[in-house]
Structures are given as structure tokens and as C-alpha cells.
Amino acid sequence: MTFDKPVDAVRWVREVQMESRRRRHGLMLRAALNYCRVLRDGNDLLGDGVNIAARLQEHAPVGGVILTEAVREWIVDDPELETRPLGSLALRKMKKTVTAYELVTDGRPTIIVASEQTSLPSIAVMPFFSGDGQDSDGYFASGIVEDIISRLSRLNDLTVISRSSTLAFANQPANPQSLAEVLGVRYLITGVLRQAGPQYRLSAELLDTQNGQVLASLRRDFVDADTFAVQDEIVEAALSHLLPGLRAAERRRSLRKAPASFTAYDSYLRALDLIGSLEPGPFREARIHLQSAMDGDPTFSPPFAWAARWHSLNVGQGWSGDPAGEAERAAVLAQQAIRLDDMDARALATFGHVQAFMFGDFDTALTYLDRARQANPSSSTAWLLSSVTLSSLGRAEEGIAAAERALRLSPFDPRLFQYYVFLGIVHYDAGDYQSAVKWLSMGLAENPRYTSGLRALAVAQEALGEHAAASAAAGRLLELEPGFSLALYRGAHRLYSDPEKADLFFERLQRAGVPE
Structure with missing residues (x-):
């Protein structure tokens, strides 16, 4: 033109x-x-x-x-x-x-235009240096960078700079602060990829450009068996090691701010910091921060998705005075998040999870959980919530594989107890009660307040014939939820698509000492 x-x-x-x-x-x-x-x-x-x-x-x-x-x-x-x-x-x-x-x-x-109310953290993935300059290594390194950017771009709580904006800096030594100023970012991922025969070595770092601090680093060796499989493995390893460092840095930054200067994003971070404790006071405070985030930026989907998850947990912990109403509220909030961003994997997965375990609509649940994994194959939440739904449908081996992948994608998650407990649940459904007890015990060691873990532990121990241990787990459950009963729990949850499996679960829970 x-x-x-x-x-x-x-x-x-x-x-x-x-x-x-x-x-x-x-x-x-x-x-x-x-x-x-x-x-x-x-x-x-x-x-x-x-x-x-x-x-x-x-x-x-x-x-x-x-x-x-x-x-x-x-x-x-x-x-x-x-x-x-x-x-x-x-x-x-x-x-x-x-x-x-x-x-x-x-x-x-690929760049989410962040409003002043949201102020999302911004990150650029710099071209990886390929050691000997061979074209084959250069293409491989470029493919890894492109894949990392693609997967990061699916996270709706990050602003990600496109690869073409960083190409001018390929194979050039540059000061991180200068790069940050030119690109308009706070965080950088840099890396070196070298090949010696069939062996690849990747070194990558996550940098905070404001102070030059290395927040996280990764060094991994890979064997050249299948190029695409190796590339996927490198990308998965890089994200699972580097992303927790970025999110921890953002949480620390938010905690240093005065409440008067909170953005919607800061309120969202505060909520995430409080939800994982599962202590009633901080947990209720988390809902206030999520509401502040939703009010502060009604176009930002993650707080709506997390608010849906909050209501689901509130029912699961036995703290809700209106389980049916909260189930509806969770579904409405998840749908609102999906309307704001139909690629929000957490919103899609949460809606699917609520449909399965609060409404018993397992077909709809699978549809949304599949969409969540397609929207972001690197979303540990999508894989984690999928695991128990697959298991509840009698697809226990698929459920175990999904839970294991979720843990692999997020090995340093601050809510690691959920991953362990879900692994315990899917092993219980597979009939491997020893593994179930192992994973459930690990989860409860991380957070002894997670009542879903206590219920599953009591049932798994009862299945093993360990009645004293099952009674002890049921006793701890009743200490945390004094009003818990099988009737109330049946009314608020749909555990399996097969009624006989549900009946067996409740029978074992009753034998452990839980009142009808």
C-alpha cells in the first residue's frame, strides 16, 4: 500500500x-x-x-x-x-x-495489554545461544524458545513479549537492564544450548532485570533420541523450574506493597498466598482479596477462576452453610472467567471439576477438562483436576498418568499437598491402596488441614484393614469438621459415575467412625 x-x-x-x-x-x-x-x-x-x-x-x-x-x-x-x-x-x-x-x-x-488496575508481570524469552553456531543447533534452540513463548503466552496472568521482538538481540552480549528498557519487561529468560554428539546440555536462567538477581536456574542434559520429544522435555523442564521463581518474586513484591497501592493483580496475588493454608481465617480473607481483584479489573479472568475454586474448596472443607448455593456460585464464576477468556485453562478446568463433583454431570465435566488441557497443555491445574474426574469414571490408569503429569509440571507448587492428595485418590480408585496411603500421608504432612485428604486416607486405610489408623484419620477429620456426616457429604458431592463405587466409599468411611 x-x-x-x-x-x-x-x-x-x-x-x-x-x-x-x-x-x-x-x-x-x-x-x-x-x-x-x-x-x-x-x-x-x-x-x-x-x-x-x-x-x-x-x-x-x-x-x-x-x-x-x-x-x-x-x-x-x-x-x-x-x-x-x-x-x-x-x-x-x-x-x-x-x-x-x-x-x-x-x-x-501475544502481549496482553495490561490495564493500570492489573499491572501484569512482563517477561521476554531471549534467543538461546547455541554453542558451536551450527545451523542445526540454531534451529533447535529457536524451536525451544518459540515453544516456551507459545506456552507462556497461554498463561493469562503474564504479559509475554513475542519472539520476533527479541530476534534483534540474538547472539549479542547485552546488559539485562538495557534489554528490559528496550523491550519494556521486568523478567528475562536466557539460555545456552550445546550439543556434543547425541548429548544436549541446556543452561537457562530467570532474571529480575530491576536488580540483576537470578531468580531460578536450570541445567539439564538430554539424549538426542527423538528431536521433538527432547524439545518438549526441555520446554517442560524449563517452565516447571523457572516459572515458580517468577511467581514467588511477584508474591514477594506484592507483600511489600501497602494496601492503599494495591492493583487488581496485587489483590489476586494476596489471595493466592492465603488460600493454600486452608486455615479458616486466612481462607476467608482470600475471598475478600479475590473480590477486590474482580472489582478492580472486571476484565481480568484469573480472579474469577480462582474465586470459583475458592467456593469449591469451601464446600469441600465443610465450611459452607449452603453447599448447593456455593456450587452454583462456583459454576457461575467459572463461566464468567471463561466468557472473559475462553482459553483460560484454570477456569475451564474448574468449571469441569464443579460439574463432576458437585452436580454429577461427568460428560460436561470431561468436555471442559479436555478443553482446558488443549488450551494450555502446560497447565498443571488442568491435568490435576482432570485426574480425579477420569478416575471417577473408572479410567484410573489415565487418572494416575494425568496426576503424575500435573506434579511433573509443577514440582515446586506452594499448594503441593493437593497434588499428593489427588495422586493418593487416583491410586485408591485403581485399587492400589498402599500407594494411596503413601501419597495421602505425604499430602497431609504438607497440610494436615486438607479434609479431602483425611477422608480418602481413612477410606484407603480401611480398605487395607488398618482399622485403628482409619479411625484416627476419621477422628482428625471430625476435629476439623465437627458437623461432618455422611448424609451431608452425599448431598453435596458426586464422587463416582458408578453408584456402587460411591456406596463402597461411604461404607468404608462409616466403618472408620464417621457418623451417618
Whole structure:
């Protein structure tokens, strides 16, 4: 396309990208603008200037706009048109570099445009350095980076910079603080990938650019058996080791802030910090923070998804005075989160979990749990909540595999007790009562207040004939839930699609000493 004036071109392309972003599911474009002389041949435009624009757009993120210096000179004094430098970008097949700028407020979908109320943490994954510079290693390293960015971009509580925005910094030593300023991020993931024969070695770090601190690091060796399998393993290892460091840093940052300066995101982080204790006081306070987050930014889906999970846990812990009403509330909140972001894996999985265990609609549950795993295959929550539903349908081996994958994806989760307890439950459903007791005991050692673990432990021990141990577990359950009874629990939960399995569970629980 051609324009008479550079400023008209910039305004037009910005409007196109912004409208595309508002529509969310529309056609997404890359754009580059250059101001130059051209040769006209009928309807064709020819010349190096056209080629420069064509090559520059390859560096643009989807939904983004890149400008040459010649275009920027025309808009530099326009306060409505802001740019940020990208440095010198190499142009494919042209043997030259061009000083380029990115137009700010573009429409790239990989960057969640965070409102002031939300202030999501921002992260960039830098091109991994491949040790000996061989093309095969370079492609492999690029594939790993692209996959990490793709999976990070599915997490709706992060702002992720697109890969094309970081390509200009490939194989260049750079100061993290300078990179952060250019890219507009707080966190960086950097890495080196080397190959020696059939062996790969990956070293990766998560950096806080504000103070240069290494928040987490990973060093792993891999054997070159199947390239794609190795790539998946590297990506999974990187995310499971580096993401907890980022989230821990964000929680520490939030805890240092005064309540008067909370954003919706800070309130959301405070809630997550309080939910895991399962102590009644902090747990109730978590709901207040989640409500503050929802009120502060009604377009931010994670607090709605977590509020749904909060109500589910409140019923599960026996603290609800209205289990049926809270089940409905959990479903409504999860649906609201899905309406805000239909790729929110936690919302999809929570809705599926509620449908299974509070309404007994296992078919709908599986549909939403499948959607959750497809939306984000790296979501440990999606795999964890899927595990018990699969197991409840008699697919215990699939349930065990799903729970094991969830633990592998989140080995440092602050709510690790849930992973252990769910592993215990699916092993119980598979008839492996010894393994069930082992995992359930580990979960309760992490958090002795998790009543789902105590119920399952009492039943598994009763199945093993360990009546004294089962009675002790039931006694601890009744201390935490003095009003617990089998009738109330039956009314609020649907444990299995097979009524006979449910009857056996309740029979064992009764033998352990739980009142009818």
C-alpha cells in the first residue's frame, strides 16, 4: 500500500491493528512501513525501499508495526504516536541492517495489554545461544524458545513479549537492564544450548532485570533420541523450574506493597498466598482479596477462576452453610472467567471439576477438562483436576498418568499437598491402596488441614484393614469438621459415575467412625 504522507500511513496502520485487537478473533497482521522513492511498473512498485519494508515486516510480531528511521522522523514530534527503538535489524537476503522502531500500542495478541488496575508481570524469552553456531543447533534452540513463548503466552496472568521482538538481540552480549528498557519487561529468560554428539546440555536462567538477581536456574542434559520429544522435555523442564521463581518474586513484591497501592493483580496475588493454608481465617480473607481483584479489573479472568475454586474448596472443607448455593456460585464464576477468556485453562478446568463433583454431570465435566488441557497443555491445574474426574469414571490408569503429569509440571507448587492428595485418590480408585496411603500421608504432612485428604486416607486405610489408623484419620477429620456426616457429604458431592463405587466409599468411611 502507498500513502502520500508517512504520518497518514502510521495512523492508518495503527487503527487497523487496534481494531483487530478489539475483535480478538479477527485476522491478525504484521506490518512494516518505509518512506522512500519507488519505481512504478504498471500496478507494481519496485526498488530497494519496497524490499526493505517487506523484509522488516518479518521481524514484526503478529499484530505489531515496525517503522524505519525515515518514517519515524516524520512522527517524532507527534505526542500521539510513540515508538521504542529496536536497534539494527538484519534484513534477510539483503546483506544490510536497518535501524528500526516499534510503534507502541499495537495489536499483537501475544502481549496482553495490561490495564493500570492489573499491572501484569512482563517477561521476554531471549534467543538461546547455541554453542558451536551450527545451523542445526540454531534451529533447535529457536524451536525451544518459540515453544516456551507459545506456552507462556497461554498463561493469562503474564504479559509475554513475542519472539520476533527479541530476534534483534540474538547472539549479542547485552546488559539485562538495557534489554528490559528496550523491550519494556521486568523478567528475562536466557539460555545456552550445546550439543556434543547425541548429548544436549541446556543452561537457562530467570532474571529480575530491576536488580540483576537470578531468580531460578536450570541445567539439564538430554539424549538426542527423538528431536521433538527432547524439545518438549526441555520446554517442560524449563517452565516447571523457572516459572515458580517468577511467581514467588511477584508474591514477594506484592507483600511489600501497602494496601492503599494495591492493583487488581496485587489483590489476586494476596489471595493466592492465603488460600493454600486452608486455615479458616486466612481462607476467608482470600475471598475478600479475590473480590477486590474482580472489582478492580472486571476484565481480568484469573480472579474469577480462582474465586470459583475458592467456593469449591469451601464446600469441600465443610465450611459452607449452603453447599448447593456455593456450587452454583462456583459454576457461575467459572463461566464468567471463561466468557472473559475462553482459553483460560484454570477456569475451564474448574468449571469441569464443579460439574463432576458437585452436580454429577461427568460428560460436561470431561468436555471442559479436555478443553482446558488443549488450551494450555502446560497447565498443571488442568491435568490435576482432570485426574480425579477420569478416575471417577473408572479410567484410573489415565487418572494416575494425568496426576503424575500435573506434579511433573509443577514440582515446586506452594499448594503441593493437593497434588499428593489427588495422586493418593487416583491410586485408591485403581485399587492400589498402599500407594494411596503413601501419597495421602505425604499430602497431609504438607497440610494436615486438607479434609479431602483425611477422608480418602481413612477410606484407603480401611480398605487395607488398618482399622485403628482409619479411625484416627476419621477422628482428625471430625476435629476439623465437627458437623461432618455422611448424609451431608452425599448431598453435596458426586464422587463416582458408578453408584456402587460411591456406596463402597461411604461404607468404608462409616466403618472408620464417621457418623451417618
